[in-house]
Amino acid sequence: MKRLLILGGTGDAATLTREANELPDLKIIYSLAGRTRKPNLPDCEVRLGGFGGVEGLVTYLNEAEIDMVVDATHPFAATMAAHVAEACTETNIARLKYCRPAWKQGDVSWTSVPDYASAAEQLQDMGSRIFLSIGTKDLEVFAELADKWFLIRTVEEPSKPIPLDNHELLLERGPFNKGHEQTLLVMTQIDVLVSKNSGGKMATKLSAAHSLGIPIIMIEQPPSPAGDVVDSVEDVLKWVRKLK
Ligand code: NAP
DSSP states (O other): OEEEEEEOOSHHHHHHHHHHTTSTTEEEEEEEOSOOSSOOOOSSEEEESOOOHHHHHHHHHHHTTOOEEEEOSOTTOHHHHHHHHHHHHHHTOEEEEEOOOOOOOSSSOOEEESSHHHHHHHHTTSOSEEEEESOSSSOGGGTTOTTOEEEEEESSOOSSOOOOSSEEEEEOOSOOOHHHHHHHHHHTTOSEEEEEOOOSSOOHHHHHHHHTTOOEEEEOOOOOOSSOEEOSHHHHHHHHHHHO
């Protein structure tokens, strides 16, 4: 029986894993970084925690006798994506990157920036109340904007202090409807929304901000490592069926 490692950590990855788990003659191991207290767990073998860099991952792939890997981590989990690309090349194990399609401008428009530092630079000349909707991991570059106030939203209490002087932390689990997002933006008097282009179904915070005339700064996805990338569960399953 072939052994498939799926690197997860998103709702889409869990859905993909549940569907792949229906395929016959396939053993699936679902891997999570272990950051979330109540993760969304598919009904298959689950492993938690980092591998210990590329070297640790190579050891794991060999010891667990993995035949193929689907990297279904979040599009912004660039370190893990780079590590697994390198480890699979070294071990000659087939790898596929699953990445939901990035959001595109249409009814809702925004200013695209390539990274967090560029977003911080853009904010210098914009309003003073910022909804920094990017999680809690990459906030350091915004600390230099001492005259701004930030709204930070996250599902769980962050594991380390928020490195911003003026902020409010909101603990809330989505999905959120547009009305909820509009109310939040109005009540907190937000001038600018900063978002990561996480892709998939367009987030209601974007249409809510647009409807209120609030400018959006969008941090675009970092490039994926070289290799095949698909953007649908069907294409992942097709690839797995071919190899198993
Ligand atoms: P990252 O910066 O790319 O990875 C940092 C380290 O975390 C990796 O080097 C690896 O440790 C470990 N790691 C990450 N994903 C892992 C996985 N699926 N299984 C085992 N170890 C993993 O990742 P991140 O941005 O911190 O994201 C961590 C997890 O949260 C990812 O699984 C991702 O899918 C999920 N997530 C991320 C975001 C986001 O915006 N970044 C949003 C939603 C969900 P070692 O080097 O020790 O192997």
